[in-house]
Every structure is written in C-alpha cells, then in structure tokens.
Amino acid sequence: MAADQKGDHERVPLTINGQAIDAKVGVTLVEAAWDARLPGITGVGCLEGVCGSCRVMLRRGKEITLGLACQTFVETGLEVIFLPPSSAPRHHYSISDFRDSWDIHARFHAIFPEASRCRHCHGCVTSCPKKIAVEDGVALAAAGRYREAGEVFLECVMCELCDGACPELIAPAHVGLFCRRVTAHFHLRPPNLVTRLEELRRKRLAGSKGESERE
Amino acid sequence: MTVGGVPLAAALAEYRPDAEIGPLPTPVDSDALLSTYHPDYLRGSVVTLAVGANAGGSCQRDLAELLQAEAFIDEADLAGIPVTDVDVLVVGGGGAGCAAALTAAEAGARVLLATKLRLGDSNTVMAEGGIQAAIEPEDSIQKHIQDTLRGGHHAGDPELVARMAEDGPDVLRWLIDLGMQFELTPNGDLRTRRGGGTSASRLVFCRDYTGLEMMRVLRESVTLHHNIEVWEQSPAVELLSNECGLACVGAVLASLVDGGLRIVRTRSVVLATGGLGRLHLNGFATSNHLGATGDGLVLAYRIGARLCELDSFQYHPTGLVFPSHLAGKLVTEGVRAAGALLLNGLGSRFVDELQPRDVVCAAILRECQEGRGIHIDDRRVGVWLDTPRLEQAEPGLLERQFPNLMSRTRGSGVDPRVQPLLVHPTLHYQNGGVVIDLDGASSVPGLFAVGEVAGGIHGRNRIMGNALLEIISFGRRAGRAATTTHDRGPKKVTVEHLNHMRRALTLAGLPMTRRTPMILPAYARGTPCTR
Numbered sequence: 001m002a003a004d005q006k007g008d009h010e011r012v013p014l015t016i017n018g019q020a021i022d023a024k025v026g027v028t029l030v031e032a033a034w035d036a037r038l039p040g041i042t043g044v045g046c047l048e049g050v051c052g053s054c055r056v057m058l059r060r061g062k063e064i065t066l067g068l069a070c071q072t073f074v075e076t077g078l079e080v081i082f083l084p085p086s087s088a089p090r091h092h093y094s095i096s097d098f099r100d101s102w103d104i105h106a107r108f109h110a111i112f113p114e115a116s117r118c119r120h121c122h123g124c125v126t127s128c129p130k131k132i133a134v135e136d137g138v139a140l141a142a143a144g145r146y147r148e149a150g151e152v153f154l155e156c157v158m159c160e161l162c163d164g165a166c167p168e169l170i171a172p173a174h175v176g177l178f179c180r181r182v183t184a185h186f187h188l189r190p191p192n193l194v195t196r197l198e199e200l201r202r203k204r205l206a207g208s209k210g211e212s213e214r215e
Numbered sequence: 216m217t218v219g220g221v222p223l224a225a226a227l228a229e230y231r232p233d234a235e236i237g238p239l240p241t242p243v244d245s246d247a248l249l250s251t252y253h254p255d256y257l258r259g260s261v262v263t264l265a266v267g268a269n270a271g272g273s274c275q276r277d278l279a280e281l282l283q284a285e286a287f288i289d290e291a292d293l294a295g296i297p298v299t300d301v302d303v304l305v306v307g308g309g310g311a312g313c314a315a316a317l318t319a320a321e322a323g324a325r326v327l328l329a330t331k332l333r334l335g336d337s338n339t340v341m342a343e344g345g346i347q348a349a350i351e352p353e354d355s356i357q358k359h360i361q362d363t364l365r366g367g368h369h370a371g372d373p374e375l376v377a378r379m380a381e382d383g384p385d386v387l388r389w390l391i392d393l394g395m396q397f398e399l400t401p402n403g404d405l406r407t408r409r410g411g412g413t414s415a416s417r418l419v420f421c422r423d424y425t426g427l428e429m430m431r432v433l434r435e436s437v438t439l440h441h442n443i444e445v446w447e448q449s450p451a452v453e454l455l456s457n458e459c460g461l462a463c464v465g466a467v468l469a470s471l472v473d474g475g476l477r478i479v480r481t482r483s484v485v486l487a488t489g490g491l492g493r494l495h496l497n498g499f500a501t502s503n504h505l506g507a508t509g510d511g512l513v514l515a516y517r518i519g520a521r522l523c524e525l526d527s528f529q530y531h532p533t534g535l536v537f538p539s540h541l542a543g544k545l546v547t548e549g550v551r552a553a554g555a556l557l558l559n560g561l562g563s564r565f566v567d568e569l570q571p572r573d574v575v576c577a578a579i580l581r582e583c584q585e586g587r588g589i590h591i592d593d594r595r596v597g598v599w600l601d602t603p604r605l606e607q608a609e610p611g612l613l614e615r616q617f618p619n620l621m622s623r624t625r626g627s628g629v630d631p632r633v634q635p636l637l638v639h640p641t642l643h644y645q646n647g648g649v650v651i652d653l654d655g656a657s658s659v660p661g662l663f664a665v666g667e668v669a670g671g672i673h674g675r676n677r678i679m680g681n682a683l684l685e686i687i688s689f690g691r692r693a694g695r696a697a698t699t700t701h702d703r704g705p706k707k708v709t710v711e712h713l714n715h716m717r718r719a720l721t722l723a724g725l726p727m728t729r730r731t732p733m734i735l736p737a738y739a740r741g742t743p744c745t746r
Binding site: 026027028031033034037038039040041042043044045046047048049050051053070073085088089092093094095096130150154155156157158174177180181182183184185188189190191192193195196197200 | 332335356393403439541619735
C-alpha cells in the first residue's frame with residue numbers, strides 16, 4: 001500500500017514461508033506478504049519496529065540472520081520465514097514481593113540462575129534487530145550493576161529473538177527488563193512527585209474530616 | 216486531497232537550517248480554521264445513525280457502516296463451543312487492558328485477558344511523547360482539568376476529567392512501583408516538558424520511548440501474574456447477553472490460528488480494544504497499529520451501549536510522508552515541544568506549533584490545499600518539520616532525546632539532523648467512544664470500557680499525554696469495579712441482543728450483507744480470519 005508507483009513494473013522474486021512470490025521494489029517483508037495474500041501472517045503489530053512481533057528468520061545464500069519483517073525490505077532471492085511467537089517464560093517473580101533492596105543480588109541469581117553462565121557466543125548480539133550490546137548488558141546484570149545494565153536495554157522491543165538465540169537459556173531480554181524494573185522500583189523517589197502526592201493525601205484527609213464534621 | 220505547491224527536490228535544494236524566518240502571521244480564528252480545513256468537517260463524511268442507542272445521532276460514515284451491520288455469530292453457533300468460566304474477561308492487550316487485568320487480579324479475581332494480536336501489540340507501545348500528571352510546584356490538578364476541557368472544546372465530561380487529573384500523580388507512583396523508568400533532572404525530580412495546548416510543564420516521559428517502556432513493564436507484570444491467563448491471537452467477535460439481551464455476561468472469542476470459537480462466561484467484561492485508525496477514515500493514512508479496527512465500538516453498540524462523539528477524530532499533525540514504509544507513522548509532538556518549527560514550501564512559519572493538535576492539523580491542511588505544501592507526487596504532500604534547526608541550536612539533542620525517531624529513520628536515507636522531515640496530518644485517535652461513568656462502566660450492566668474505546672474525557676480533541684494517563688487511571692478504576700459485580704444472574708448466556716439489533720436493522724431497511732467487527736483490515740487478511 002505504501003509502495004511507490006514507479007515500482008509497479010519492477011518485481012523482486014523471493015520466498016516467504018516457503019512460497020515463491022514477486023514483490024514490488026522497496027516494500028517491506030510485511031507489505032510483500034500482504035500483497036501476495038499469504039495466509040497466517042498474524043504476528044504483525046505496530047509496523048514501525050517497536051512492538052517486536054513480526055519476527056523473521058532470513059536466509060541469503062548460506063548466511064542466516066534474524067530480524068523484524070516491518071523493518072526489512074525485499075531483496076532478490078531472500079528466503080523469509082515468519083517465526084512463531086516465543087514460548088512461555090521460564091522465570092517467575094513478582095516485583096511487589098521485593099521489599100528489601102539489600103538482597104536483590106541473591107534474588108536476581110535465584111530468578112535468572114543462567115545469567116552468570118554466559119559463554120560469550122554473541123548469539124544474542126547478532127540476533128538483536130535493535131543492535132543492543134546484549135552480552136555486555138547481561139554481564140553487567142550478573143555483576144549486580146542493574147542501573148547500567150538496564151540502560152543498555154533502553155531500546156529493547158521485547159521481540160525475544162535473543163532469548164531464542166541463547167544456548168544457555170539466559171533470556172537476556174527479560175534480564176534487561178528486570179534490571180530496569182528494579183532500578184525504578186527501588187531508586188525512583190522524585191521529590192516533585194512525592195511532594196504532590198503528600199499534598200493530595202493531606203487534602204483528602206482534610207476533605208474527609210470536613211465531611212464527617214458536617215455530618 | 217488537492218495537491219500543488221513546491222516539488223520536493225526544489226524545496227530540499229532551497230532549504231537552509233540557518234535561513235532567516237519571518238515572524239509568525241497573525242493567527243486566524245481557530246474555529247473558522249477548524250470548520251474549513253479539519254477532516255471532521257468534510258462534507259459528506261458524517262451520517263445519522265438509524266438504529267441502536269445513538270439512533271438519530273451523527274457518526275462518521277465508515278464507522279456507521281460497521282456499527283449498523285450483521286454479526287458473525289448466530290444462536291446456533293453457540294451450541295457445542297467449548298466454554299471457559301472466569302471472574303473478569305479483559306478484551307484487549309494494550310496499556311488499558313493490562314492495567315485493568317492487573318488491578319482485578321490484585322483484588323483476587325481470576326482474570327482472562329484475550330487479545331487479537333500479541334500481548335502488548337497496541338497503540339500504547341508506540342506512544343512517544345509522554346504522560347501528563349500535574350506534579351510541578353507551579354502546576355495544579357485544577358490547571359490540568361482546565362487544559363483538558365479547553366483542549367476538548369468543552370465537550371468532555373468534567374467529572375471524568377477531574378478524576379483522571381486527580382489520579383495523575385498516583386498513576387505515576389503505581390507505574391514506578393511496577394518498575395517503569397522516567398527521565399530525571401540532575402537533582403532527582405521527574406523531568407517535565409510542555410505539550411501542545413497546556414498551560415504548564417506537565418509531560419513526564421522516558422526519552423521518546425514512553426509507551427514502549429510502559430508497555431514492556433505492564434506486559435511482563437501481566438505475563439508473570441498467577442491470577443491472569445492470557446490468550447493471544449484471540450479477537451472477540453461478539454459479546455454475550457442474558458436472556459433479555461440487556462446485560463453483558465461474556466463474549467465469544469475466535470482464534471486467528473485455527474478459526475475455532477470459544478465462549479467465555481464471566482461476571483464482567485472490560486473492553487479495552489483501542490481505536491480505529493486502520494479504518495483509514497476519509498482516506499487518511501494512520502499512525503495506529505494493525506489491530507486498530509474499532510472492534511470494541513461495534514461490539515458495545517450491538518449489545519446496546521451508548522457511544523459519544525462518533526464524528527470526532529484526532530488527526531495528528533505530524534505523520535511522516537516519507538520514507539514510504541513509515542507513511543502515516545508519527546513524529547512525536549515532543550519534537551515540537553522541544554522547539555522544532557513547522558515551515559511551509561515557502562520556508563515560512565504558518566502556525567504556533569504548540570497550539571492544540573486539531574488546530575495545527577487544520578493549519579497544515581490549509582497550507583497543502585492552498586498550494587504552499589511540498590509535494591513528492593500526485594498523492595503525497597506535506598510541510599517541513601524543521602529538525603535540523605533544532606539540532607543546530609543544540610547539537611546532539613535529537614540523538615539524546617529522540618533515539619526512537621533516529622532509529623526508525625536510520626537506513627531509510629533520511630537523517631533528521633540534516634534534512635527536515637516531510638509531514639502531513641495522520642489519523643491518530645478516536646476522541647469519543649463508549650459512554651462511561653467514573654468506574655469505566657458503560658450503560659450496559661456488566662460491560663466496562665477503558666482507554667481509547669471509551670469516550671467522554673477528551674471531548675472533541677485530546678491533548679498530548681492524556682491518553683497514557685487515561686488508560687492507567689481508568690484501567691485501574693474499571694479493574695477494581697469489575698471485580699465487585701458478584702452475581703452474573705441466570706446461568707444462561709445468549710445472543711438475544713443480536714435479535715434486537717437485527718429487528719431494528721430490518722425495520723430501518725438497512726442492508727445486512729456486511730459482517731462486523733472488522734478484526735483485520737482487508738489488505739492484511741490473507742485468508743478469511745474467522746469463518
């Protein structure tokens with residue numbers, strides 16, 4: 001739909017989910033799949049690379065890479081497989097259970113026991129469509145440097161391609177998210193917000209007192 | 216759309232980030248501007264509804280076709296479908312749905328969250344600008360209420376607006392407790408900036424990834440919550456009513472994977488299905504995600520819920536025209552809040568960039584229609600968003616504050632630091648929706664609506680940062696209230712409301728050839744998605 005009109009004559013041959021199609025020049029893999037009426041392309045969301053749903057495996061000759069279909073353009077001979085959604089998470093925690101920030105290091109390693117076993121294969125780094133230094137982020141997390149680790153994962157769109165790529169089943173995307181969450185949960189106490197909350201609490205108290213006096 | 220003006224190549228050659236810019240022309244009356252150029256006022260785009268709770272009221276034409284249509288489900292279909300019982304069913308997996316699900320689950324309810332695509336695929340995840348909350352010393356809840364009502368042309372419900380504004384600071388606290396990060400000043404305050412149409416610095420944000428940061432925290436919280444079950448790829452195709460067709464007691468879900476149907480019986484249903492940008496109203500491109508097809512409005516209307524402001528939509532002023540694969544996608548208002556100017560094909564400013572969105576949108580459409588736009592071809596025209604000037608005034612600002620914008624345009628041959636962005640208004644938000652009370656309850660017992668599918672807060676124009684606030688504020692309110700309905704009455708679930716609707720459609724002489732909700736836009740359907 002967003003394709004240029006001039007591209008109507010030129011076609012790019014490629015395969016998507018095993019089906020050979022001819023796509024317009026300059027369209028994304030999602031647009032190509034739609035134009036070809038391919039069935040079962042439901043793992044598509046935002047179309048601008050932030051929801052992480054349209055995960056694809058790409059093959060160019062012998063080279064195999066991963067990516068997001070809405071951000072990848074058609075190429076001659078490209079073989080594309082839309083990947084199924086990732087499986088259910090194997091880690092479990094509830095942030096409201098974290099009362100004491102002093103034991104967070106122990107908590108982290110209990111929730112993500114694999115995080116300290118990184119074998120530096122770079123699988124997570126090469127699979128990341130946002131070019132995040134995933135491996136460094138995991139190392140920082142394992143060393144207890146949660147704020148810095150979380151910062152590494154700022155642009156993470158939770159496509160979970162790194163989770164699938166990790167031979168040690170570390171679930172790097174979720175490690176990164178954990179680091180960001182505990183940083184906010186324990187350290188964000190902004191004075192302007194705290195002050196306004198307290199003002200509103202007093203006003204409510206005064207209000208309810210006023211009401212009961214009137215009664 | 217009429218096209219004329221300066222060709223792109225000529226405009227680019229002419230462009231200098233340090234060119235002298237004349238003074239802003241004296242502003243014209245904004246009501247006149249709106250009624251002449253805003254798409255809501257396009258002749259022939261609005262019709263009168265013939266059936267349903269809003270019969271006699273006006274409604275955008277494409278939407279009216281969906282509201283007054285045949286359903287997918289018949290009574291006979293209900294026999295033999297597997298049944299699931301839960302306390303609360305949440306339909307929709309964006310920010311509002313997650314907030315409602317989490318709150319209901321915390322109150323002890325067994326919650327099923329069903330979503331058409333993947334959990335988190337929503338407009339929430341794309342929100343960039345920020346979330347409004349009156350937290351600065353010189354700001355107040357009262358000012359926030361006034362700005363919201365004024366921005367909405369005083370069509371909003373003051374009670375709903377007041378509750379939302381009051382909830383603001385506590386919403387931030389709730390989000391921080393869940394683990395959401397925000398930008399801070401060097402001394403640890405939450406950093407704020409001013410959005411269009413506001414009287415104080417009130418937008419709290421996380422770079423230009425505010426929605427992404429919010430959504431991944433909500434998504435993880437929902438996924439890991441033991442009281443919440445999530446069904447993805449499971450759009451709701453119909454609501455279920457009691458024997459009189461007057462209360463909502465569940466829903467029929469379809470599977471996008473195998474086409475199978477499922478009945479869910481519950482005490483209450485929370486609709487959090489979002490907006491309808493993918494209907495491409497009046498032929499506009501949209502900033503919305505793929506699933507934004509107005510399903511919730513259709514389902515709610517058929518079961519008898521009252522809707523409001525069905526002829527009022529927000530066209531975001533700065534949708535990208537180029538690169539093509541991002542056509543209609545947003546450049547956040549934050550860029551204008553940071554100081555970027557809008558320039559027409561003659562290199563002149565033509566509107567105060569921080570006016571409310573509908574005014575800026577109408578002004579851009581005026582420039583384009585009167586031949587002062589910049590055009591690529593017959594269909595694509597826009598004006599400059601002058602990002603290089605901003606970068607020149609403060610080198611590194613774009614990369615630092617708007618990494619999302621930079622990362623999306625990288626690899627497309629357009630660098631916002633050296634080349635201004637070609638922008639045109641894009642269909643962005645449904646201002647109205649299901650009429651709700653302070654608990655997010657609709658006029659149908661057992662049916663709640665939160666987020667973009669609900670109406671009444673933003674009047675006829677939403678100001679920036681109120682959407683992210685609304686979804687959490689009312690998501691939590693509805694989540695709490697949904698758990699207090701204990702008795703769903705008689706055990707029988709029916710589609711009696713459809714009989715009412717079909718009778719009314721027949722009496723009104725309306726065709727019943729089209730089946731709705733739409734579920735996916737036609738261009739993305741591949742194969743028929745339900746049956």
